[in-house]
Amino acid sequence: MVQEAHVTQGPLTTEAGTPVADNQNSEAAGIGGPVLVQDQLLLEKLAHFNRERIPERVVHARGAGAYGTFTVTADVTPYTRAAFLSGIGKQTEVFLRFSTVAGNLGAADAVRDPRGFALKFYTEEGNYDLVGNNTPVFFIKDAIKFPDFIHTQKRDPYTGSTEADNVWDFWSLSPESTHQVTWLFGDRGIPASYRHMDGFGSHTFQWSNAAGEAFWVKYHFKTDQGIKNLTAEAAARLAGEDPDSHQRDLRQAIERGEYPTWTVGVQIMPVAEAATYRFNPFDLTKVWPHADYPVVEIGKLELNRNPENVFAEVEQSIFSPAHFVPGIGPSPDKMLQGRLFAYGDAHRYRVGINADHLPVNRPHATVARTNSRDGYLYDGRHGGAKNYEPNSFGGPFQTDRPLWSATAVSGATGGHPAPVHAEDDDFVQAGNLYRLMSEDEKERLIANLAGFISKVSRDDIVERAIDNFRRADGDYGKRLEVAVQALRG
Structure with a gap:
């Protein structure tokens, strides 16, 4: 069967290709009479209009995307046999979808929320999807808690609004979230645009070379435009004045020929070092400090072509962490393991069982x-x-x-918590991040957190929330407590 190109010139037709005689007036039983059910053009147009929206994503509903290229700049064949990484200068077509996490399809762009950074590589061995965020960590470490977490970020079943009580009740009872919350309420919590933020694969992934040797890796995408962020006050104004600010900025930059680029790097850990590393290397709430595993540059990402149709190419685009290619695979990260199922299942429900047949989703190479x-x-x-x-x-x-490559496993089945390594706890890296901040950055972080926590109605939730930050750093908790008390009177 040959798929013909869509023709825009010539007579208007129905979906079946029948020429349309009158697109201005529906058929009626005489002048001024009732409309006739035999007017199939009318019924076809109204029926199609009623179905123009597919179910929006539960998370990452609000997004923008663009096509571009990934170019290899370093030899990584000692670590992976992935064909698209097989030689310096090799170039692969990509599609990148940016998004916010919690907002619905009509939400504003300039809000405090993590940003999705979902990248599809159209490789000669099939599509490889790297579905990450603009933060290197996340709020939870096990996918079994993901629906609970997202429910706290969405509208309350009774009030129909997002409630500070729900958000902070969950976060305060989930101290592993302290690191990501510190990221989110710091300066990078509201990027000025999609072009002015970094991206991360966030999870740990496996690379394996032609000899079958395996390595654990983390991906980093460093913006070449420089980091730019919005204050809470500036973001609130922008969200009201131009809800589409990030989407518009990306599209117009590409239209001007100002193609955004990112320098791509990886941290590489030999498999043998994972068991004794000071942090659990598969814990999504933790980073690998660069002093332990430096970021090695491997390529350049450029976005240089806008979609022709946002619905067809952005809204219907699908990404799944389970879309691997030879030489790249998963790790025991329990959040990643859950996403290997959940993303594909979401798209089968939302777009349909044949979503991979759509042009933006099918293999290009x-x-x-x-x-x-x-x-x-x-x-x-x-x-x-x-x-x-x-x-x-x-x-x-x-x-x-x-x-x-195969991953060794042992022990009995069961609902096991993640292994604890020598320096693992829920607070150490949050404290390290706080102490890296300048005094001005700390003041803004405290103000952002206090402004939100002060909206909580119950004192016990407030105290529990503050205590998590106190356990990360004494000064952090003390300053936050004073700020919250001042706002709550």
Whole structure:
């Protein structure tokens, strides 16, 4: 079956291609009479209009995207056999979707919220999705808590509004969130634009080379435009004056030819070092300090082409951390393990079982060969080919070579907490981050936190919240307590 290009010139037609005689007046039973059900153009247009919106993402609903290229600038073949990383100068087409996390589709861009940084590499071995954020850590370390966390960020079942009581009740009872909360309420909590923020793969991933040797890696995307942020006051004004500020900025920069770029690097940890590293290397609430594992530059990311249609290419774009290519794979990170299922499942529900057939989602540098058939919006691309494997009719076959190296496991099954390493606790890295800040940065952090905590109605939640920051750093907690008391009277 040949897919013809959409034609915009010539007679207007129905979806079936029938020419439209009158697009101004619906058919009626005489002048001034009731409308007739036989007017199929009217019914088709109204029915399609009623279905123009697909369910929005539960998280990351508000977003913008652009196409571009990733270019390799260093030899990483000792660490991974991924083909798109196989040589200096090699270039791969990409699509990057930025987003906020908690807001709905109509929310403002300039708000205090983590930013999604979801990158699709259209490689010759299939699509590789790296689904990260603009922060190197997250609020929780186990995906089983993700629905609970997001429920606190969304509208309360009774009030229909976001409630400070819910947010701080959960955070104060989940001290592992202290590190990410410190990030979020610091200066980088409200980026000035998508172009002026860093990106992170956040999770730990596995790289494996041609010899089968494995390494643990973390991805970093450092903005070449420089970091720019908004104060809470400036963001509140901008969100009201131009809710689409970040999306507009990205689109207009690309239209001007001011293509945003990021320098891409990785931290690399030999697998043998993971067990004795001072922090659990698979804990999403922790970073690997650069003094332990420096960031090694591997490439350059550039965005240079806007989508032609936001709905088709941004709203219907799908990303899944489970989309790996040979030489790259998962780690035991329990948040990542949950996302390997959840993202694909969300897209199957939201966009449909054949969402991967859409132009923005399908492979660009190779062809998908599967035995999946039928379902909603199936386009018949397989023709009459057999739909099972193995078969003797020339169908696709397995390679017998795993995408990534095996990970050793041991012990009994059960609901185990994450392993605790020598310097692991929920507060040490939050305290380290606080102590790295300048005095001005600390003052803004305290003011941002106090302004939100002061809205909590229950004293016990307030005290629990402040105590987490006190355990991260004594000065941090003391200053926050004074600020909150001043606001609460």
